[in-house]
Amino acid sequence: MYNPPVSLAYPASSGPAAREKPLDIRQLFRFLLSNGLLISALTALFVAIAVIYVSITPPTxxxxxxxxxxxxxxxxxxxxxxxxxxxxxxxxxxxxxxxxxxxxxxxxxxxxxxxxxxxxxxxxxxxxxxxxxxxxSTSETAGTTDxxxxxxxxxxxxxxxxxxxxxxxxxxxxxxxxxxxxxxxxxxxxxxxxxxxxxxxxxxxxxxxxxxxxxxxxxxxxxxxxxxxxxxxxxxxxxxxxxxxxxxxxxxxxxxxxxxxxxxxxxxxxxxxxxxxxxxxxxxxxxxxxRATVPVAKSQPKSLLLIAFALILGLTAGVVVAIARHFGNRLITSAHRITTEIDVPCIGEVAQANRGKAKQKASQVELLQTGDLAGKPDTREWFDRDMRDLRATLGGLRRSRKANLIGLVGTEAKAGATTLAYNLARLAAASGSKTLLIDASATNPTLSQTFGEGRAVGLMDVLNDPRAYTDFISRVDKRFTILPIGSFRDVTPGERIGSERIAFSFADLKERFDLILVDLPSMPESSDAKSIAPHLDGSLIVARYGRSSFDTLAEIVNALREVGADILGVVLNGSPHRKN
Structure with a gap:
């Protein structure tokens, strides 16, 4: 069953999660609304049992x-x-x-x-x-007959x-x-x-x-x-x-x-x-x-009382089952739970899109721009609003952490890290920042396949040849630049950067651009993120609502921390709710 995101109060941790806001009435309302079908079904079941009992039980x-x-x-x-x-x-x-x-x-x-x-x-x-x-009475009745x-x-x-x-x-x-x-x-x-x-x-x-x-x-x-x-x-x-x-x-x-x-x-x-x-x-x-008189009303069963009790019992059972299912479900359905359970702040949620036949007809560029959105116009509006909120949050982190070189890594192949990286770069460029978007995803080079046609220089080229890097820098004359991955065979960008025998450093790029976003491959598919992330100012982990698990997210966080990567936060992508 598909469940919308829920924010419940979890036990406070010793890290940044301890500063999270406690449960409020809106979070409780969202929890009840998201589990309304389950609670209603159990309530209806208990009430139906009570009605059947009242109907078939002879009056007393x-x-x-x-x-x-x-x-x-x-x-x-x-x-x-x-x-x-x-x-x-x-x-x-x-x-x-x-x-x-x-x-x-x-x-x-x-x-x-x-x-x-x-x-x-x-x-x-x-x-x-x-x-x-x-x-x-056995000894007393031993001599008696049945x-x-x-x-x-x-x-x-x-x-x-x-x-x-x-x-x-x-x-x-x-x-x-x-x-x-x-x-x-x-x-x-x-x-x-x-x-x-x-x-x-x-x-x-x-x-x-x-x-x-x-x-x-x-x-x-x-x-x-x-x-x-x-x-x-x-x-x-x-x-x-x-x-x-x-x-x-x-x-x-x-x-x-x-x-x-x-x-x-x-x-x-x-x-x-x-x-x-x-x-x-x-x-x-x-x-x-x-003396006893003939009663005018039945005493049992008390129909209204039984139905009211069944209603209360059904509601209580529904809420208990919903809470048990929520806390027992290891799939990520709550931004607040990410913060408290993984001890990494969730810096934003991006709305879930309505999908339909229009998605099949959309071009790859349109899909990147809309985050696989299709169908109702207001869906794109929610998505754009969430992206603007995420960009503003990321801007604050950049200023406080002095992080201008940021990587995005997904918990899985379809978490949507590439889409978020592209839209964040596009919004940053639109606000006046000179932005570079680097495709370092060797397992799924979507950016390179979409925008790399006709481009002579790629990431692998500038890593291997100083002249290619100089040529690339000389050609940058726009606010928004995409560096595709380039051609590679046996060695991926992560392996090449991990060797530390490269023609340029990321510090050189930071002098040329206000913001650099790196699209990293998802952790289960490749180890390139572990090789590249330590060379960045920070990394964002993109989790997919209802698909990524807390266990996988925790493994990725631990793996990046082991290599010394700085984790800025987690972004929950594909949230089915429009936040009010």
């Missing part, structure tokens, strides 16, 4: 009922009462989810025959709970019902909320009310059974106390009729025992009466605060 309705438990007596201390209430609420909530209550709900509503609750496997939560408890198919189905139904119930305490009160979920809104309300009613019924039954057991024990205790009362009364009467009324102390003791037995008897008799009353009219510990 939730209805809730509320019960209030009988609070603890206010006579207890506050801390003890709070602790007792928490224990009471927790215990009652567990009873509401117990098998006895849910079995009664299943039987009363005939949920075993309901398709929504018919299943041959446990819900996920119950499955996990069962797996965790299997090991602990349940029948009917019991197994009932167990699955109860487990499914339990997974559709939510029971919680409302705040710190004794109010318990029972919520039930179902694909049928009316059924959800019926289940919530049925669970509440069955819990109340079981609570009443439990209290009735407890009252019955208490009544039976109290009846026996009352009978025993009644015998004790009769015995105490007979003892008093017997002592009074025994003829020993003088022993007042003994009589007082017997009357005290009789009164104590009477009081115990009356107390237990009253408790027995209350227990019999609770048996005949038991009262539950819980009362309805509100």
């Amino acid at each position: 309705y939730v209805s809730s009922a509320q019960l209030m438990l009988e609070s603890q007596k206010a006579t207890a201390a506050d801390a003890q009462r709070t602790l007792a209430e928490e224990s009471l609420v927790e215990g009652q909530m567990e009873i509401m989810k117990s098998g006895g209550v849910l079995t009664a709900v299943v039987d009363s509503m005939d949920l075993s025959s309901d398709a929504e609750f018919q299943s041959d496997h446990l819900p996920i939560a119950d499955t996990v709970r069962s797996m965790l408890s299997d090991h602990a 349940p029948s198919p009917e019991d197994a189905q009932d167990n699955y139904t109860i487990a499914t019902l339990r997974s559709r119930l939510w029971i919680r305490r409302v705040g710190q009160s004794t109010v318990i909320e029972i919520s039930a979920a179902s694909s049928d809104p009316r059924k959800a309300a019926l289940i919530a009310n049925a669970v509440s009613e069955q819990y109340i019924a079981q609570n009443v039954q439990m209290k009735s059974q407890a009252a019955l057991q208490s009544s039976e024990w109290l009846a026996q205790r009352v009978a025993n106390l009644q015998e004790a009362v009769f015995d105490a009364d007979r003892a008093v009467m017997k002592f009074q009729s025994s003829g020993e009324p003088g022993s007042q102390f003994k009589l007082t003791e017997l009357k005290s025992v009789a009164e104590t037995q009477h009081r115990l008897y009356e107390t237990y008799l009253q408790s027995w009466s209350e227990a019999k009353q609770r048996i005949s009219y038991p009262v539950s510990d819980a009362t309805f605060v509100s």
Whole structure:
């Protein structure tokens, strides 16, 4: 996929890159715009998945009922009462989810025959709970037999019902909320009310059974106390009729025992009466605060919420993938990244041209002048503007570095170094500078093939013969002069200059020209750039947007630095953006 250039903030380096500007909103906007297709595609994918899920998922309705438990007596201390209430609420909530209550709900509503609750496997939560408890219960269930198919189905139904119930305490009160979920809104309300009613019924039954057991024990205790009362009364009467009324102390003791037995008897008799009353009219510990009603809107899935979440998730995933792809991509797509990663300043970007059939019909001179531009007129306008910016930047470097002899070397054969060299020379000459453009590219002598016809003197000639150099200098009478490479066979210009046995030095040319640009062959094709660059005031490396790699650029920078060449900067050619 073709991506426009992106400028993101990279970790600062210790060299000149540390002075680069941080990420601003325009760089972020360019990054998002350049990766808009990827981000939009991932966002659309997540939203489509959410829409499909919402479309195929049956709606779920939730209805809730509320019960209030009988609070603890206010006579207890506050801390003890709070602790007792928490224990009471927790215990009652567990009873509401117990098998006895849910079995009664299943039987009363005939949920075993309901398709929504018919299943041959446990819900996920119950499955996990069962797996965790299997090991602990192995020894206890060793002697039991497997349940029948009917019991197994009932167990699955109860487990499914339990997974559709939510029971919680409302705040710190004794109010318990029972919520039930179902694909049928009316059924959800019926289940919530049925669970509440069955819990109340079981609570009443439990209290009735407890009252019955208490009544039976109290009846026996009352009978025993009644015998004790009769015995105490007979003892008093017997002592009074025994003829020993003088022993007042003994009589007082017997009357005290009789009164104590009477009081115990009356107390237990009253408790027995209350227990019999609770048996005949038991009262539950819980009362309805509100019954469940039929919900008017579905609770799950929440369509708008899911789609909004999918939208946010898709945007986030798209940005993350775009960042990962950007930093993982070793092809050069960012001028700012060149500066920070290679530790060489990127002094300019040149616009990418629209290419079309017109390129095939253009002459070689037109292609050099326009940088392979064809098609829309505004493309040439962007290119000219970028070239003027580059020339101005190069002019500043020339003044600050006193560099008038500059070479241009491409990271690859089609990086566009020749085109940039020609246009820079043409613009410099147009501004009044006496300019010389030298073709030293033995592997691809485009300048020589375009402008060298009919020229008697070439670079190889002036390198080998002092008379050829004198003849060339005598013929220079224009602001813009091109020195073609000339004829060569076994020895290239780089090899000839590297031998240092040449007829002239570049210093001689600097006395004759204000600016000298040397078109060097690309580094992968030839080693001439390494031989010629040390003799120049500086070199510009031309990288191709989306084609040259950072690794290749780093190798070229290191290779030129090893031979002592001064690197002025990098030019990113073929940028698809028009810079604003």
